[in-house]
Amino acid sequence: MGIENLFHGFQIAVTPFNLVVAVLGITLGTIIGVLPGLGGANGVAILLPLTFTMPPTSAIILLTSLYWGALFGGAITSVLFNIPGEPWSVATTFDGYPLARQGQGGQALTAAFSSSFIGALFSIVLITFFAPLLAEIALRFGPPEFFAIQLLTFSSFIGLGGGDPLKSLVSIVLGFILAAVGLDIVTGQLRMTFGFVDLMKGFDFIVAVIGLFGVGEILLSVEEGLSFKGISTGMNLRVVLDTWKTLPRYTRTFVRGAFIGFWMGFKPGGATPASFMSYAFAKRFSKHPERFGKGELEGVVAPETAAHAAGVAAMLPMITLGIPGSPTAAVMLGGLIIWGLQPGPLLFTEKPDFVWGLIASMYTGNIIGVLMVLAFVPFFAAILRIPFAILTPLIVVVCAIGSYAVHNSMIDIWYMLIFGVVGYVFKKLDYPLAPLVLALVLGDLAENALRQSLIMSQGSLTIFMSRPISGVITAAALFFFLLPVLTPWWRRLRASPVPRKV
Amino acid sequence: MRTADLTTASILILLGGVVIFDSLRIGIGWGTDGPRSGFFPFWLGVILILASAAIAWQAWHRSTTKAFVTREQLGPMLKVLWPATAMVILIKPLGLYVAAALYLGFYMRWVGRHSWLAVILCAIGVPLLTFVVFEMWFLVPMPKGPLEAWLGY
Secondary structure, three states: OHHHHHHHHHHHHOOHHHHHHHHHHHHHHHHHHHOOOOOHHHHHHHHHHHHOOOOHHHHHHHHHHHHHHHHHHHHHHHHHHOOOOOHHHHHHHHHHHHHHHHHHHHHHHHHHHHHHHHHHHHHHHHHHHHHHHHHHHHOOOOHHHHHHHHHHHHHHHHHHOOOOHHHHHHHHHHHHHHHHOEEOOOOOOEEOOOOOHHHHHOOOHHHHHHHHHHHHHHHHHHHOOOOOOOOOOOOOHHHHHHHHHHHHHHHHHHHHHHHHHHHHHOOOOOHHHHHHHHHHHHHHHOOOHHHOOOOOOHHHHHHHHHHHHHHHHOHHHHHHHOOOOOHHHHHHHHHHHHOOOOOOOHHHHHOHHHHHHHHHHHHHHHHHHHHHHHHHHHHHHHHHHOOHHHHHHHHHHHHHHHHHHHHOOHHHHHHHHHHHHHHHHHHHOOOOOHHHHHHHHHHHHHHHHHHHHHHHOOOOOOHHHHOHHHHHHHHHHHHHHHHHHHHHHHHHHHHOOOOOOO | OHHHHHHHHHHHHHHHHHHHHHHHHHOOOEEOOEEOOOHHHHHHHHHHHHHHHHHHHHHHHOOOOOOOOOHHHHHHHHHHHHHHHHHHHHHHHHEHHHHHHHHHHHHHHHHHOOOHHHHHHHHHHHHHHHHHHHHHHOOOOOOEOHHHHHHOO
16 A cells, blocks of 8 residues: 555655755755754754745655755764764764764765665655554544643653753743743633733744754854864765775664664654664674774764664654654644644545655655765865854844744744743753753644543543553653653662572 | 752743743633633643752752853853844844844954955845845745835835
8 A cells, every 4th residue: 555655655756846846955954954053943944934835745845855954964064073963963973073083084974874864764664654554543543642642752851851851841841831822722812921912922933943943052152162173074986985885794783773763763852862872782782892982983873873763753753643753843843734734644644645745755855865965075064164253143144034934023033032042041051952842832732632631531630541542652651751760769779789588 | 050050940930930820810720611721831830830949959959060151151152142132123123134234244344353345245145145035036025124115125
């Protein structure tokens, strides 16, 4: 069943117009991925207003291509400049930068791009087969199931996010509170507006994304003094081919990374832990663990494969359940709504052209992407040689334009600045930003699912446990919520000498 | 670091208080057709206060010598922030393009000490390019001021 649909999808994705759109998206995306302060999420957010007049399939192809480009671009700065463009490229710098300093930047970049591509491809194949199945199951979901999935989404930030669980919780709650500001669509009541007309419209998450990630990131990066000491790429066809010959050696690392990436990735916030986990596994199973951190090619392969498998897997819950797995997927979800599509399981039956065009474009986009970055690395790396006194104000201006264009409202530019300062403070204090954005996007959906469930059950919370599917999901969510409490307790239990029965 | 953590947590607790106050006003209980509007925000406010209080408690008991921001870091940060704020203020009277040109030019000259030629080229070129892309190709209108009006847009 999947194959004909996929074939049909290719007929949509491989039109000249959509291919041009994909190339454009990847070029812009790679530039965005290379620039400090601009990443996948706010790049997509800034370009979103430009897609309002496009057909939805081309629009999503533009935005997803931008995302692939940003993922590739992050590897360039990690390897050549030791600046991780995105949190999940941090692990790539461990071995990528030492390699580049030893004059093997070309090998490191080729390995990074190729592993990204393989990781992405692995996830896309899984999406092709699992997405229709998941959508079919999701069709039978009611409000309690959807609320349970939301719980699971946010619990995984707390249980698996890696940071301070309390700060993750605060981020989530803050996002939900911001989402609740304005008109309550169920009762028509105004909430938390305190008589201000401007607050009636509420906060748009796109503006929040641009402020928190874009402006906040810029403020952080100028603080470091911003001097880019780049290393030349040393890329040519010979290097690429020679590196490719050595890559089959790392088959196990590829497979492991891809599985870790996919498994972590379709749960929110998964890409970063996935890349670290894959790196750690590669080091543990390596015959030369002492070489890691000093310029081992496998140390580039492992995190890149996992990060991209995870980045792609984040699209799975977005297209099947209408629940995004990452801030970037969240912005795309916002796009879907603006283009007049209803995200969720019905998308597969009602808009097959859109869904299959999107899935097919994931294949074409990644193939075009890997070829383009391999061919044009020096060009993309040159972008960082633009003096930062030009780049910094340029990025701020682009952010302002993007914020204004969402609703043509001046107040949004002010919100962008405020979110920028908040993002700066939160980043410094280790409050994670991704859960805040996701909560802001999902706020209304989650609240409605909760209310409808409570109406169904006459106000009893047991409804989430008593229905089979939602019961399992809620139990999993509770487990993740309690994980930060359980882990130290479990460790103490294992560390303390257990009295053995004789 | 501790002061910053405590301040942030206090602000968040205050915010939680405001949220609870407003939720109580519109009702947090069961209405005729299900939970009232204040139900969801009320509990969010409660969780926010509890979690922030716990963070504050943690921060109080943990001593770090790391500064939240050093003087050397704050300078360049403010150098980006206040001209950006000035630009946003100028958008209303001058329009986005002129404000962006002034901001770009000012920052390049002041922080980057680029030559006047480079400054003028960038400050005029970049807004011009965005104008072509947004207003002409994609028909996304930006705030415009007297200059655009004088040019007939």
